[in-house]
Amino acid sequence: MTETQSPAKAAVNQPGGRSALRHLLQGERPYMLYVAFAIMLIVFSLASPWFLSIDNFLNIGRQTTLVSIIAVGMTFVIISRQIDLSVASTLALSGMSASLAMAFVANNWVVGAVAGLGTGALIGLINGVLTTRLEIPSFLVTLGTLSGARGLALMVTNTKPVIITNEYYFAIFGEGSVLGIPAPILWTLGVTVAGILLLHYSVYGRRVYAAGGNPTAALYSGVHIKQVTTLAFVLTGTLAGLASLILSARSHAARPDVVQGMELDVIASVILGGCSLFGGRGFVLGTLLGSLIIGTLNNGLVLLGVSSSLQLVIKGAIIVAAVAFTRR
Amino acid sequence: MKHSARILFGTLSLAASAFALSTSLSLAQTPDTCVTGVDLATLGPKGIVGQGPHGEKAASPDELKLTDDEAAKVKAGKFKVGISMQTVNLDWSQLQVAGISQTLAKYGVTVTGVASAEYQVDKQIADIENTIQQHPDGIISIPVDFTATAPTYKKVGEAGIKLVFMDSIPVGLSSPKDFASMISADSQGNGQIAATILASCMPKGGTIGLVNFGVDYFSTNERTKGVSEWMKKNRPDIVMKQVDFTDPSKVSQIAGDFLTGNPDVKGLYAVWDQPALDTLSSMRAQGIDIPITTVDLGLQSAIEIAKGGPLKATGSQRPYDQGVAEAMAMMKALIGQPTPAWVGVQSLPVVQSNVLESYKTVFHKDPPAELVDACNGAKPKCN
Numbered sequence: 001m002t003e004t005q006s007p008a009k010a011a012v013n014q015p016g017g018r019s020a021l022r023h024l025l026q027g028e029r030p031y032m033l034y035v036a037f038a039i040m041l042i043v044f045s046l047a048s049p050w051f052l053s054i055d056n057f058l059n060i061g062r063q064t065t066l067v068s069i070i071a072v073g074m075t076f077v078i079i080s081r082q083i084d085l086s087v088a089s090t091l092a093l094s095g096m097s098a099s100l101a102m103a104f105v106a107n108n109w110v111v112g113a114v115a116g117l118g119t120g121a122l123i124g125l126i127n128g129v130l131t132t133r134l135e136i137p138s139f140l141v142t143l144g145t146l147s148g149a150r151g152l153a154l155m156v157t158n159t160k161p162v163i164i165t166n167e168y169y170f171a172i173f174g175e176g177s178v179l180g181i182p183a184p185i186l187w188t189l190g191v192t193v194a195g196i197l198l199l200h201y202s203v204y205g206r207r208v209y210a211a212g213g214n215p216t217a218a219l220y221s222g223v224h225i226k227q228v229t230t231l232a233f234v235l236t237g238t239l240a241g242l243a244s245l246i247l248s249a250r251s252h253a254a255r256p257d258v259v260q261g262m263e264l265d266v267i268a269s270v271i272l273g274g275c276s277l278f279g280g281r282g283f284v285l286g287t288l289l290g291s292l293i294i295g296t297l298n299n300g301l302v303l304l305g306v307s308s309s310l311q312l313v314i315k316g317a318i319i320v321a322a323v324a325f326t327r328r
Numbered sequence: 329m330k331h332s333a334r335i336l337f338g339t340l341s342l343a344a345s346a347f348a349l350s351t352s353l354s355l356a357q358t359p360d361t362c363v364t365g366v367d368l369a370t371l372g373p374k375g376i377v378g379q380g381p382h383g384e385k386a387a388s389p390d391e392l393k394l395t396d397d398e399a400a401k402v403k404a405g406k407f408k409v410g411i412s413m414q415t416v417n418l419d420w421s422q423l424q425v426a427g428i429s430q431t432l433a434k435y436g437v438t439v440t441g442v443a444s445a446e447y448q449v450d451k452q453i454a455d456i457e458n459t460i461q462q463h464p465d466g467i468i469s470i471p472v473d474f475t476a477t478a479p480t481y482k483k484v485g486e487a488g489i490k491l492v493f494m495d496s497i498p499v500g501l502s503s504p505k506d507f508a509s510m511i512s513a514d515s516q517g518n519g520q521i522a523a524t525i526l527a528s529c530m531p532k533g534g535t536i537g538l539v540n541f542g543v544d545y546f547s548t549n550e551r552t553k554g555v556s557e558w559m560k561k562n563r564p565d566i567v568m569k570q571v572d573f574t575d576p577s578k579v580s581q582i583a584g585d586f587l588t589g590n591p592d593v594k595g596l597y598a599v600w601d602q603p604a605l606d607t608l609s610s611m612r613a614q615g616i617d618i619p620i621t622t623v624d625l626g627l628q629s630a631i632e633i634a635k636g637g638p639l640k641a642t643g644s645q646r647p648y649d650q651g652v653a654e655a656m657a658m659m660k661a662l663i664g665q666p667t668p669a670w671v672g673v674q675s676l677p678v679v680q681s682n683v684l685e686s687y688k689t690v691f692h693k694d695p696p697a698e699l700v701d702a703c704n705g706a707k708p709k710c711n
Contacts (some may be wrong), residue, residue: 035456057590159417161628175612175613258577261577262577299581302589
């Protein structure tokens with residue numbers, strides 16, 4: 001891990017220049033993730049006649065949108081050796097802000113988007129500042145904002161949903177499509193590409209790895225760890241805000257009680273995708289794959305008609321097995 | 329990074345090469361009789377269909393009326409009553425609490441406080457224990473769970489405090505020994521309303537999907553039972569398929585996948601309004617337009633019904649009226665009068681043509697502007 005080469009690059013540019021196939025044959029992460037995903041695709045394709053179709057893959061894409069988008073931000077947070085438990089509550093409060101702004105300021109999608117993204121960014125900033133300036137563990141800070149943001153979301157309309165009527169908002173964030181690809185999936189792809197560029201091909205990305213990999217060395221190398229970490233929280237909050245726009249556009253309303261517990265799905269996707277909870281390691285494409293693995297599992301089990309209780313058991317077992325299988 | 333991407337895209341390409349390129353939309357062949365063929369005047373049960381948790385016959389809320397003498401006794405008693413809810417973050421809960429509080433206030437009974445357990449068993453146990461410490465004369469409560477809370481609810485009776493339940497009864501408690509009354513909506517009746525409307529939208533031999541709550545809960549079990557029993561009796565030609573959810577936040581995904589895996593499903597019932605709305609959002613995303621019916625009425629579901637979209641109808645509870653009945657049962661118990669073990673509150677059919685009036689009936693206030701606007705946009709079908 002150096003200032004000039006990201007671990008993602010290092011993973012494929014190791015001494016001897018081994019081919020991707022050799023990495024795969026030697027069972028290295030992230031390569032085994034692709035194998036796990038491919039096995040899942042094959043098994044479900046054979047087991048259900050409905051699984052292997054464009055419509056169903058678009059289903060999976062749409063269903064994993066919220067988790068995938070927020071997980072990109074969470075990848076930065078976890079690589080920098082922090083955690084953000086507040087993302088689901090941030091999403092709920094951002095959605096309320098967006099819908100209330102359109103109801104009371106101007107029924108304009110830009111106003112709604114700015115309010116939603118701004119609320120998310122603000123909560124991220126609060127998380128970042130409290131974690132870095134007051135040196136409170138991020139687990140506790142974000143546990144606090146998890147509760148506070150959810151409480152505010154419930155309080156602001158006394159638990160009532162806020163109805164959205166803006167057709168542009170629906171089209172841009174929820175129901176539109178380009179060349180048959182639904183808007184939520186386009187947003188996911190856009191965020192993923194931006195995340196890859198930022199983490200793997202920018203100075204900031206290298207600093208995130210440095211801050212999480214070896215904070216002491218990073219500090220002596222002139223990396224402003226507090227700024228780097230705060231920005232990771234702001235990014236995650238902003239992406240939770242974007243996810244709120246997508247969810248409320250799909251539902252035609254913002255509700256304060258949505259996606260409770262989703263932070264666990266987000267963290268699971270990031271860890272399954274190869275991030276280390278101890279910081280310094282991870283990559284965005286792996287996170288997307290982690291999210292898709294969980295989404296595909298959810299989708300496939302319903303298509304097979306597996307009972308809801310058994311689904312939970314199978315999901316738990318497969319996620320643990322996948323992590324064990326790819327943990328090299 | 330580049331190698332990783334190559335492998336990923338290679339994997340996806342392999343999968344993509346095997347795609348069945350079918351993008352057919354599942355457009356329902358909805359009969360003209362859909363909803364419009366249903367006579368509102370005769371829709372839904374005229375009495376209480378279901379039975380109580382222990383097979384009790386339903387009593388009517390009318391049986392809880394106080395005579396002048398009884399009312400005077402209540403007013404003289406200066407009674408205090410505590411309320412323990414599963415949550416206060418729902419319209420349903422707030423209407424219940426309003427119905428209870430306003431009715432008790434009319435007779436001079438004080439509400440000592442409203443505790444909200446947020447669906448947590450341990451918190452509800454603590455809430456009830458704390459309420460007992462306040463020495464109220466009565467407690468009105470909805471149990472979060474049927475087994476873990478039972479010993480705590482037994483303590484209420486042992487402390488000489490009258491107990492009235494809403495919606496369900498914990499295991500091992502019996503009336504009148506441990507509690508005075510349980511008041512609930514006629515969930516089976518509401519299920520029958522949802523079934524009647526859905527059946528009117530289904531061609532002969534069609535298939536419907538039941539989006540059911542997979543957790544053993546009296547009122548939701550009764551709703552789905554109401555639907556399936558009505559279908560078996562009145563429309564045996566209709567094929568029923570069921571998908572269960574245990575986590576309400578996952579309904580959109582589960583219902584969407586269920587529709588993908590069962591393209592023959594041309595009508596849906598969802599166990600309450602929020603799962604119906606989540607199913608609707610999933611249907612929109614997939615370009616599916618089939619009729620849905622449900623139970624319960626909220627603002628968003630009322631708007632969807634008013635617009636005349638896929639959400640055709642709901643069998644609504646009357647939470648405010650249920651709250652009134654709970655308060656009346658409590659007052660009867662406080663002055664030592666016998667109370668029925670189970671009181672059922674009449675179901676209410678809500679369709680596009682009566683949605684504004686129904687909203688007023690359920691919420692005891694005028695419909696909000698959003699609902700009126702949605703209805704105005706669908707004149708003359710919406711009233």
